[in-house]
Amino acid sequence: MPPVDVRPxxxxxxxxxxxxxxxxxxxxGGGASMSFVKAPLSGLG
Known part of the structure; x- marks a missing residue:
């Protein structure tokens, strides 16, 4: 199950x-980190 390994x-x-x-x-760091986190999380779904 590659997806399970890729996520972590x-x-x-x-x-x-x-x-x-x-x-x-x-x-x-605060503002940049928030947007930086939301982008990859949205991509991962």
Missing amino acids: VALTDVAMLLAHAAVSRPGT
Whole structure:
């Protein structure tokens, strides 16, 4: 079941990217992270 494996990996990558973005730019990390999360989540369905 590839989809089951792909989902957690994608979510983990997104979480790591968000964490890195938040550390790099704490000021704009909030708004940017929200839109960044919604985009991939919508794509995954």
